Amino acid sequence: MTANQVRLDLLGIPANVGIARITAAALAAQASFSLPEIEELKVAVSEAVTNAIVHGYRDDPAGIVTIRLSLTDDGVVIVVEDHGVGMEDVTLARQAAFSSDPERMGLGFVFMETFMDALTVESAPRLGTTITMAKRPQSAPRVAADAR
Amino acid sequence: MQMVERVGAEAIVMELAGELDLHAAPRLRAELDRSLDRHPGRDLVLDLSRVTFIDSSGLGVLLGRHRRLEPTGRHLVLAGVSPGIRDVLTVAGLTHVLAVRDQTHTGEGVDA
Numbered sequence: 001m002t003a004n005q006v007r008l009d010l011l012g013i014p015a016n017v018g019i020a021r022i023t024a025a026a027l028a029a030q031a032s033f034s035l036p037e038i039e040e041l042k043v044a045v046s047e048a049v050t051n052a053i054v055h056g057y058r059d060d061p062a063g064i065v066t067i068r069l070s071l072t073d074d075g076v077v078i079v080v081e082d083h084g085v086g087m088e089d090v091t092l093a094r095q096a097a098f099s100s101d102p103e104r105m106g107l108g109f110v111f112m113e114t115f116m117d118a119l120t121v122e123s124a125p126r127l128g129t130t131i132t133m134a135k136r137p138q139s140a141p142r143v144a145a146d147a148r
Numbered sequence: 149m150q151m152v153e154r155v156g157a158e159a160i161v162m163e164l165a166g167e168l169d170l171h172a173a174p175r176l177r178a179e180l181d182r183s184l185d186r187h188p189g190r191d192l193v194l195d196l197s198r199v200t201f202i203d204s205s206g207l208g209v210l211l212g213r214h215r216r217l218e219p220t221g222r223h224l225v226l227a228g229v230s231p232g233i234r235d236v237l238t239v240a241g242l243t244h245v246l247a248v249r250d251q252t253h254t255g256e257g258v259d260a
Binding site for chain 2: 015017018036042047053054105107110114115
């Protein structure tokens with residue numbers, strides 16, 4: 001059951017990455033996430049939105065990054081979507097250090113995979129990229145499947 | 149993001165505050181490089197005790213300064229590193245590359 005949901009349509013500019021983080025943190029604070037878990041969530045969201053701006057829209061400020069956040073009994077689900085250049089090879093792009101810029105570490109997906117409990121990436125050239133991430137509070141009671 | 153520079157005989161100490169992300173990265177890079185250019189021969193100590201957030205964009209700037217300094221025999225030191233910031237550095241593998249200290253440059257501890 002969805003307890004809360006938020007949608008952001010952000011201009012793809014660096015100043016808006018922080019807005020995405022704050023929104024995700026505020027939503028997660030409505031659940032039983034610990035402060036360290038919320039900090040991890042903020043990093044994952046920051047990486048996903050940064051990827052959309054830098055790689056999806058190649059820093060074109062007119063690009064729109066859509067973020068849909070849902071709070072459920074299981075935690076949060078966050079979808080970050082752009083309609084930018086997309087990726088030819090998602091598997092290759094998810095590998096660490098895949099970046100032509102020497103000061104871009106290429107670790108965005110590493111952080112998302114490490115700090116979130118689930119991550120899927122859908123992308124196609126010229127169609128953009130959709131990143132779906134989920135995180136469950138460690139303190140949340142886990143109900144056995146047959147008890148549902 | 150705020151930056152305060154203190155220059156000593158051996159090191160430049162740059163106290164950073166705020167969030168080090170894609171938005172802050174260009175100015176962070178420019179200011180650190182300007183300081184390194186103005187004060188040659190000194191190590192660079194970044195006091196991160198008032199940094200509330202860092203992601204790979206901010207880390208990229210730190211790593212870039214390390215790469216600039218290392219061949220010259222100068223060192224980059226990260227001081228006042230909180231547990232949260234240390235976790236991010238660990239995921240990035242940078243605790244094996246950069247000098248990381250929990251205490252600030254004045255020897256104060258950082259609250260967990």
